[in-house]
Amino acid sequence: MTRAHNFSAGPAALPLEVLEQVQADLTDYQGQGLSVMEMSHRGKTFVEIAERAEADLRALLDVPDNYHVLFLSGGASLQFAAVPLNLAGAEQAVDYVHTGSWSAKAIDEAQxxxxxxxxxxxxGSNFAHIPAPEEWRLTPDAAYVHICANETIGGVEFHQFPDTGTVPLVADMSSTILSRPVDVSQFGLIYAGAQKNIGPAGLTIVIVRDDLVGHARAGTPSLLDYAPQVKNGSMYNTPPTFSWYIAGLVFxxxxxxxxxxxxxxINQRKAAKLYAAIDTSNFYQCPVVPEFRSWMNVPFTLADDALDKAFLAGAEEAGMLNLKGHRSVGGMRASIYNAVPEAAVDALIDYMQSFEKSHG
Ligand SMILES: Cc1ncc(COP(=O)(O)O)c(C=O)c1O
Incomplete structure (x- = not known):
């Protein structure tokens, strides 16, 4: 078996041990004669899987008891709508910080x-930095302040979070959750699509402080309202059971x-060595201001973009996949999530150096 070095931004690499466990469980989960995909979400076996996953996630993130953890579907994009529907009135002010493509999408939906x-x-910096919180023009009575903790496309990450006082801080953590400890109590709500650091696509995690649940505006569809999901243990309807189970294995x-x-x-070390390889060459360049560089998504360009095709073809031949930058920005992007081993980053750096020698 050969496993490629997978630098995909998402759906992204999963730990090999997890995939092997899924394979072992696939047709006959723990002697029950059926797969997890085929069992009722309300049966004892799945309820145990679900509860264990939540307990492990709570332990990993040290989630305080006054926060609910929801396992939902619809992707992070559905949360772009769910957040204003649950936390704000139709006329109420909501504050957004625009740091790149994903915060822009959240803003479009909230508008x-x-x-x-x-x-x-x-x-102003073409999304190469994060504006200093002291300069934010916040609305004193805003329903919440929304940030994208890590811009997956631009490779810009918050390494510290602002204090928004009594106004709840809401963060899209899709591409940074579980990459490092965070103090959940700093946030009113955190959401994340699963397909980067959590598990397969189809699952979205929402961590929400209990006082923010139960205030959805009139007319909010039930599936967008957090309250029925809290009340029903994320099983108001059929949840994405297989993704939930695999997320549990990842936790x-x-x-x-x-x-x-x-x-x-590990993540800091992986990122530091990749950025160092870029910064010490005259051939590769990263557009992001160093103090805001993402640990998870490393965008870089080649000195001559006419070489992009050859770079990608050579990488693929050497077993390194999905290095092409997002279509909106071009260049390259290496996504180095939790499940991308340090050896993959080392292999990428070796390849970059040998490509530079032969083409630089
Ligand atoms: C930071 C961020 N937010 C939101 C999304 C949208 O997620 P989904 O496709 O799960 O709706 C993505 C997807 O890549 C993302 O990277």
Whole structure:
């Protein structure tokens, strides 16, 4: 068996041990004669899987007891709408920080549903930095302040989170969740699509403080309202059971690796060596200001974009996949999530150096 080095931004690499466990369980889960995909979400076996996954996620992130953890479907994109529907009235001000493509999408959706104030924008630097919180023009009585904790396309990440006082801070953590410890109590709500650091696509995690649940505006569809999901243990309707089960295996794997403190150490080291390889060459360049560079998504360009095709073809031949940058920005992007081993980053750096020697 050969496993490629997979630098996909999402759906992204999963730990090999998890995939092997899925394979072992696939047709006959623990002697029950059926797969997890084929069993009732309300049966004892799946309820145990679901509860274990939640307990492990709570342990990993040290989620305080006054927060609910929801396992939903619809992707992070559905949360772009669910957040204003649950947290804000139709005329109420909501503050958004615009740091790139994903915060822009969240803003577009919120503009349909609330009165959006762009508290700060990084447009001036072409989204190469995060505006200093002291400069944000916040609305004192805003329903919440929304940030994208890590812009997956631009490779810009919050390494510290602002204090928004009594106004709840809401974060799209799709591409950074579980990459390091976070203090959940700093947030009113965190959401994340699963397909980067959690598991397969189809599952979305929402971590929401209990006082923010139960205030959805009139007319909110039940599936967008957090309250019925809280009341029903994320089983108001049929949840994405197979993704939930695999997410549970990923959480258990992360705990075996030493939890998020251990992951943070590895992730920081992986990112640092890749950025160092870029910065010490005259051939590769990263557009992001160093203090805002993402640990998870590393965008870079070649000195001559006419070489992009050859770079990607050579990488693929050497077993390195999905390095092409997002179509909106071009260049390259290496997504180095938790499940991308350090050896893959080392192999990429070796390849980049040999490509530079032959083409630089
Ligand atoms: C930061 C961020 N937010 C939101 C999304 C949208 O997620 P989904 O496709 O699960 O709706 C993505 C997808 O890549 C993302 O990277």
């Amino acid at each position: 349909k549903l609330a009165s959006v104030n762009i508290a700060a924008s990084a447009e 258990a794997w992360l705990r075996q690796q030493g939890g998020l403190t251990a992951m943070a150490e």
